[in-house]
Amino acid sequence: xxxxxxxxxxxxxxxxxxxxxxxxxxxxxxxxxxxxxxxxxxxxxxxxxxxxxxxxxxxxxxxxxxxxxxxxxxxxxxxxxxxxxxxxxxxxxxxxxxxxxxxxxxxxxxxxxxxxxxxxxxxxxxxxxxxxxxxxxxxxxxxxxxxxxxxxxxxxxxxxxxxxxxxxxxxxxxxxxxxxxxxxxxxxxxxxxxxxxxxxxxxxxxx
Amino acid sequence: xxxxxxxxxxxxxxxxxxxxxxxxxxxxxxxxxxxxxxxxxxxxxxxxxxxxxxxxxxxxxxxxxxxxxxxxxxxxxxxxxxxxxxxxxxxxxxxxxxxxxxxxxxxxxxxxxxxxxxxxxxxxxxxxxxxxxxxxxxxxxxxxxxxxxxxxxxxxxxxxxxxxxxxxxxxxxxxxxxxxxxxxxxxxxxxxxxxxxxxxxxxxxxx
DNA sequence: GTCTATACATCGATAGAC
DNA sequence: GTCTATCGATGTATAGAC
Numbered sequence: 277x278x279x280x281x282x283x284x285x286x287x288x289x290x291x292x293x294x295x296x297x298x299x300x301x302x303x304x305x306x307x308x309x310x311x312x313x314x315x316x317x318x319x320x321x322x323x324x325x326x327x328x329x330x331x332x333x334x335x336x337x338x339x340x341x342x343x344x345x346x347x348x349x350x351x352x353x354x355x356x357x358x359x360x361x362x363x364x365x366x367x368x369x370x371x372x373x374x375x376x377x378x379x380x381x382x383x384x385x386x387x388x389x390x391x392x393x394x395x396x397x398x399x400x401x402x403x404x405x406x407x408x409x410x411x412x413x414x415x416x417x418x419x420x421x422x423x424x425x426x427x428x429x430x431x432x433x434x435x436x437x438x439x440x441x442x443x444x445x446x447x448x449x450x451x452x453x454x455x456x457x458x459x460x461x462x463x464x465x466x467x468x469x470x471x472x473x474x475x476x477x478x479x480x481x482x483x
Numbered sequence: 484x485x486x487x488x489x490x491x492x493x494x495x496x497x498x499x500x501x502x503x504x505x506x507x508x509x510x511x512x513x514x515x516x517x518x519x520x521x522x523x524x525x526x527x528x529x530x531x532x533x534x535x536x537x538x539x540x541x542x543x544x545x546x547x548x549x550x551x552x553x554x555x556x557x558x559x560x561x562x563x564x565x566x567x568x569x570x571x572x573x574x575x576x577x578x579x580x581x582x583x584x585x586x587x588x589x590x591x592x593x594x595x596x597x598x599x600x601x602x603x604x605x606x607x608x609x610x611x612x613x614x615x616x617x618x619x620x621x622x623x624x625x626x627x628x629x630x631x632x633x634x635x636x637x638x639x640x641x642x643x644x645x646x647x648x649x650x651x652x653x654x655x656x657x658x659x660x661x662x663x664x665x666x667x668x669x670x671x672x673x674x675x676x677x678x679x680x681x682x683x684x685x686x687x688x689x690x
Numbered sequence: 691g692t693c694t695a696t697a698c699a700t701c702g703a704t705a706g707a708c
Numbered sequence: 709g710t711c712t713a714t715c716g717a718t719g720t721a722t723a724g725a726c
Contacts, residue, residue, distance in 0.1 A: 406613065
């Protein structure tokens with residue numbers, strides 16, 4: 277847990293991050309990481325005993341950054357309606373401009389999601405709760421009768437699923453549906469609108 | 484495109500399917516496939532020139548079966564409301580009892596989704612349309628004013644995203660949200676209900 | 691700390707006998 | 709068609725000099 281990082285160590289971590297993001301754990305080559313860092317393979321093993329420890333370090337950082345960006349700092353909105361709209365917008369924009377990170381997280385989930393789970397737990401403790409801010413906000417909205425009663429976890433799954441799907445199934449979306457590039461402004465705006473409209477009408481009190 | 488399959492060829496294909504589903508293309512070992520088929524590695528290469536062709540054959544079959552089950556044979560329902568409910572139920576049940584196939588499709592999408600796209604196109608031609616049955620059904624529902632006007636593609640993304648998310652992010656769902664096993668009857672029923680409720684209220688005419 | 695050289699393991703693919 | 713034996717490529721990790 278030492279935070280003393282030499283220059284070389286930093287260069288290695290930056291290079292490893294790039295390569296692991298592009299190729300995944302198995303696809304990444306220690307040789308490529310070394311070259312990208314401007315050093316040789318032996319030095320890589322001098323700083324990080326082996327590929328596993330290097331990967332673990334990088335994965336931890338990547339996932340922590342992602343979680344903090346999305347789930348920790350929340351939009352300051354007065355109503356839940358506004359909050360939801362902003363959350364969707366932020367989330368889609370973040371996925372769109374960090375496609376490699378989304379893919380990386382998918383890989384991590386397929387691997388069992390251990391790092392993901394640990395980092396979420398750390399985030400929860402950091403906030404002193406059993407839940408993280410988004411969960412909290414939904415519970416409050418229900419209590420204050422801004423939305424109908426539901427399990428916050430299911431709503432979270434719905435939000436994330438709807439937002440993330442186009443970036444997971446990008447080839448199908450762009451080539452079968454003939455929709456514009458999923459990272460384009462045009463697509464994002466259209467998607468944000470549709471997700472919000474469905475969700476908001478789907479959860480608000482029908483009164 | 485020959486359909487003459489010897490016994491050995493069938494054994495190989497069955498073994499390859501199992502191993503590729505469990506390990507993915509890169510994770511699979513030709514040796515393991517051979518052992519599982521009760522033959523040796525050389526014979527594998529006698530029937531299928533190399534790993535690529537063997538994988539391509541297996542992937543094509545797997546994805547075709549999946550697509551046909553989900554998107555080809557559609558529930559016979561009179562109203563769109565009922566149709567939607569049944570589609571969600573079928574889709575979640577199918578994902579749930581074929582988790583390995585879901586994971587395999589994710590791998591395929593990460594690889595670029597070429598096989599997926601080709602098989603969807605084949606399915607479309609087979610139905611003589613530019614669209615497949617689900618798309619068609621949504622368009623009709625809009626025309627008949629059963630639901631509000633929207634782009635069918637976006638609704639499809641929403642349905643699939645909401646249904647598939649728990650099976651993609653299974654580790655997070657089960658270990659963070661403390662929800663029951665996503666394949667359990669209990670979870671599936673709850674999820675089906677929530678997805679349908681959000682979607683139906685989200686798309687029906689507010690009249 | 692940093693390098694070159696190399697050991698060691700894994701795996702896909704092929705040669706050649708039967 | 710089916711086998712045993714082995715090649716050759718690739719990739720992680722380490723030995724040892726500086």
